[in-house]
Amino acid sequence: MRSMMYAVSMSLVFLAGCAARQGSAFSDLFIPDGEAIYERPLEEMWPEVRTFFTENNLPFREDRGSMVLETDWRQEFGGSKVSGFFHRYMVLGKRETPTQSKLWIIRITKSRNKALAPPGRELDWGTNRIVGRKGPTGEGLDNGGSVAEDPIISVEDFEDYLDAPVGENSFFAESAQGSRDLVMEWRVFRSISPKLMKEENAPKAVQVAAAPNAKGDSTAMDFECGLPILGLGKQVKPGGVLLLGEMHGTQEVPRFVAQTSCQSAVAGTPVTVGLELPLESQARLEAFIDSAGEEHDWLKLMEAPFWRSPYPDGRSSEAVANMLEQLRQLRSRGLDVDLFVFDHPTMQGQARESAMAATVRHQVESGPKRFHVILSGNIHSRTKKGLPWDKAFKPMGLLLEDSLDSVVSLDMAYNSGSAWICAVDRKGAKDALDCGVREAKGRDNGERFFVHTWGGTNGDGFHGVYYVGAVSASAPAVHKGLGRPGSNDNTVFPLEEARPQVAAVR
Numbered sequence: 001m002r003s004m005m006y007a008v009s010m011s012l013v014f015l016a017g018c019a020a021r022q023g024s025a026f027s028d029l030f031i032p033d034g035e036a037i038y039e040r041p042l043e044e045m046w047p048e049v050r051t052f053f054t055e056n057n058l059p060f061r062e063d064r065g066s067m068v069l070e071t072d073w074r075q076e077f078g079g080s081k082v083s084g085f086f087h088r089y090m091v092l093g094k095r096e097t098p099t100q101s102k103l104w105i106i107r108i109t110k111s112r113n114k115a116l117a118p119p120g121r122e123l124d125w126g127t128n129r130i131v132g133r134k135g136p137t138g139e140g141l142d143n144g145g146s147v148a149e150d151p152i153i154s155v156e157d158f159e160d161y162l163d164a165p166v167g168e169n170s171f172f173a174e175s176a177q178g179s180r181d182l183v184m185e186w187r188v189f190r191s192i193s194p195k196l197m198k199e200e201n202a203p204k205a206v207q208v209a210a211a212p213n214a215k216g217d218s219t220a221m222d223f224e225c226g227l228p229i230l231g232l233g234k235q236v237k238p239g240g241v242l243l244l245g246e247m248h249g250t251q252e253v254p255r256f257v258a259q260t261s262c263q264s265a266v267a268g269t270p271v272t273v274g275l276e277l278p279l280e281s282q283a284r285l286e287a288f289i290d291s292a293g294e295e296h297d298w299l300k301l302m303e304a305p306f307w308r309s310p311y312p313d314g315r316s317s318e319a320v321a322n323m324l325e326q327l328r329q330l331r332s333r334g335l336d337v338d339l340f341v342f343d344h345p346t347m348q349g350q351a352r353e354s355a356m357a358a359t360v361r362h363q364v365e366s367g368p369k370r371f372h373v374i375l376s377g378n379i380h381s382r383t384k385k386g387l388p389w390d391k392a393f394k395p396m397g398l399l400l401e402d403s404l405d406s407v408v409s410l411d412m413a414y415n416s417g418s419a420w421i422c423a424v425d426r427k428g429a430k431d432a433l434d435c436g437v438r439e440a441k442g443r444d445n446g447e448r449f450f451v452h453t454w455g456g457t458n459g460d461g462f463h464g465v466y467y468v469g470a471v472s473a474s475a476p477a478v479h480k481g482l483g484r485p486g487s488n489d490n491t492v493f494p495l496e497e498a499r500p501q502v503a504a505v506r
Contacts, residue, residue, distance in 0.1 A: 413445065
């Protein structure tokens with residue numbers, strides 16, 4: 001009887017999923033709107049959960065007897081040296097009824113970036129919290145050896161200090177947050193449910209579109225693309241064009257583009273990213289994303305005059321350079337991700353707008369089976385004619401909408417923070433720009449990245465918004481040297497920034 005009920009419920013689940021996706025296969029781009037319930041007691045279901053993480057090369061530690069496990073940290077974008085974001089899963093088995101169970105999977109994100117750090121983290125609590133400190137003669141005040149060498153270890157913190165993880169998964173993070181990952185919960189469910197029923201028709205793993213120069217075989221579980229972007233799945237399709245209008249100079253928008261590319265390609269849709277960079281950069285960018293990403297590859301990329309403009313408006317930021325590395329990493333590991341540029345900086349006004357639209361249109365028409373993500377300033381991505389200072393102006397977005405079948409234009413939405421912005425010189429100098437960190441005022445809509453459309457357009461011709469949370473400024477990449485972003489040296493052979501600290505596995 002229990003088996004029959006389970007089979008019926010499984011059929012309903014799969015039928016509902018197919019209907020929601022208009023007959024297509026399950027896709028990790030769609031965020032489920034409900035929990036996955038197993039028609040098995042928790043004790044029967046849990047061994048298959050452990051097997052799933054083992055078979056998918058996600059090492060974990062388990063609190064045996066409590067149905068809780070925690071995976072090791074993985075860095076975003078296939079181990080990119082510049083990402084700075086790490087993820088792990090905490091998996092909790094839940095008993096729904098004596099014969100039913102479910103999983104809660106919490107994705108924990110840590111970053112060396114301080115943007116998510118809780119208030120008060122860097123407060124100095126005073127000497128009364130200190131276990132030991134070296135005195136002026138170099139002797140430990142507590143005569144205690146190693147503890148006395150660290151001036152910030154307190155009585156309250158010492159237990160956490162001893163319990164701190166060591167090994168290749170140990171690093172110092174500035175901030176962390178956790179979110180429930182329903183996509184991962186259903187991914188596990190679709191994998192192990194047929195095994196629980198001893199069926200042989202388990203759903204096939206998500207297929208990864210391989211780049212022509214990729215080495216080796218990859219599966220969807222090999223990639224860490226960050227927390228799934230809400231609402232993205234409705235926009236990703238072959239031949240689709242997603243125009244993203246941005247405020248240049250933030251850390252968050254390039255990361256949004258990189259995550260969008262990763263999540264779309266992992267789901268099996270080839271992705272081409274278009275950037276508002278000069279056409280003269282195309283050859284360098286193509287060479288870089290096909291390279292091994294060594295120091296000399298970075299030097300060749302950064303030698304272009306664009307990166308050393310006297311007015312760096314945010315398009316040449318460290319975050320953009322990091323995004324190029326992330327796309328390179330995805331491509332090198334087997335994802336079908338490509339890149340092109342479309343700016344015509346020698347032109348002005350409508351002529352420049354028309355030329356950019358023609359370049360983008362050519363790329364889209366040349367790759368009808370690819371999903372195109374086009375990033376530009378939000379004036380270019382509008383689909384409505386006219387600007388306050390030029391009523392006849394036709395933005396790139398309008399020209400593309402008139403000539404292509406599937407164009408969706410999204411404006412940037414964000415919480416308050418900062419951005420690297422070039423504005424008219426506040427000192428009054430004629431024909432001069434003043435570039436630097438500026439306050440950016442937005443509206444708080446939470447921490448999750450999401451896409452939201454309205455079913456029409458607003459007054460500026462946008463079909464919706466993409467939200468990137470609180471924004472933080474990203475300085476020009478050349479401020480960190482001519483090599484890989486993050487280097488601390490301004491010579492032509494910059495030193496690499498110290499990597500996360502690791503130790504031997506304990």
